Amino acid sequence: MDTLLIDGVQVTPQKRIVNPRGDILHALKRSAPGYVDFGEAYFSIIHLQTIKGWKRHRRVTLNLVVPIGGIRFVIYDDRTSSTTTGCCSQIILGTENYSRLTVAPGLWVAFQGLCDFNLLLNIADEEHDPAEADNLELDKIPFFW
Amino acid sequence: MDTLLIDGVQVTPQKRIVNPRGDILHALKRSAPGYVDFGEAYFSIIHLQTIKGWKRHRRVTLNLVVPIGGIRFVIYDDRTSSTTTGCCSQIILGTENYSRLTVAPGLWVAFQGLCDFNLLLNIADEEHDPAEADNLELDKIPFFW
Numbered sequence: 001m002d003t004l005l006i007d008g009v010q011v012t013p014q015k016r017i018v019n020p021r022g023d024i025l026h027a028l029k030r031s032a033p034g035y036v037d038f039g040e041a042y043f044s045i046i047h048l049q050t051i052k053g054w055k056r057h058r059r060v061t062l063n064l065v066v067p068i069g070g071i072r073f074v075i076y077d078d079r080t081s082s083t084t085t086g087c088c089s090q091i092i093l094g095t096e097n098y099s100r101l102t103v104a105p106g107l108w109v110a111f112q113g114l115c116d117f118n119l120l121l122n123i124a125d126e127e128h129d130p131a132e133a134d135n136l137e138l139d140k141i142p143f144f145w
Numbered sequence: 146m147d148t149l150l151i152d153g154v155q156v157t158p159q160k161r162i163v164n165p166r167g168d169i170l171h172a173l174k175r176s177a178p179g180y181v182d183f184g185e186a187y188f189s190i191i192h193l194q195t196i197k198g199w200k201r202h203r204r205v206t207l208n209l210v211v212p213i214g215g216i217r218f219v220i221y222d223d224r225t226s227s228t229t230t231g232c233c234s235q236i237i238l239g240t241e242n243y244s245r246l247t248v249a250p251g252l253w254v255a256f257q258g259l260c261d262f263n264l265l266l267n268i269a270d271e272e273h274d275p276a277e278a279d280n281l282e283l284d285k286i287p288f289f290w
Contacts, residue, residue, distance in 0.1 A: 021197055022190035022258065029185045029272050038183030040174045041268060043212045045167035052166055067188045067264060068213065113167065119212060121266065123186060127174050
């Protein structure tokens, strides 16, 4: 397990088991670091060069894996009580770096598609509730995409 | 929600929310029919025309979704206490029929890739334990693939 600069962010490498009929890719186990609870699993497709974000969850922890393509995640910390206030980190996940990204609540997240087809799985510890998330226009957080 | 012929199998249509930057595809919610518990989530790629199976879980319930491609699932019931003993059912899931397939323990499952690229997500209610699953060679259960 690796820890990014920002407090509350974890990157956990996941196994890819090679199989001639089609590989198996691990995503999340109940006993794994970063697992909190199961609320909902959903996919998000992100087209090449396109960006989704910024979004901040107030209560929900995200567990993100990219089984196909490549996605750049950028995380921005504006929590006043954090040791990493004002920091912005990025990581690329996907076929070339098959890991799981855990993001604690309270952090701003945006992500960009890097390949022709990019698929993200998010396993969240609560079911979707728009009232617990905040959204910001892309240009409201300074990051050079 | 739809019910297949075989007792213990459910098909639950899942939403695909269209988005110009990339669609959102629902997979599983804690409150949904067929959800039992969270043990592990993993992907299985299955190449075109290739078949994985037969496999039978003794305790584990499977929740299967196919966000990319198309996969034919065949389920065979040899449980002596079942109302559908001896029955074999098939269903195709994927981009053209985006649904979740729930399979109760005790049923034999095999699946075949139908497109150039096919991705399956399984959310199981236990972590992987080879001791709770049985395997059979493909030709040991009569089905004309």
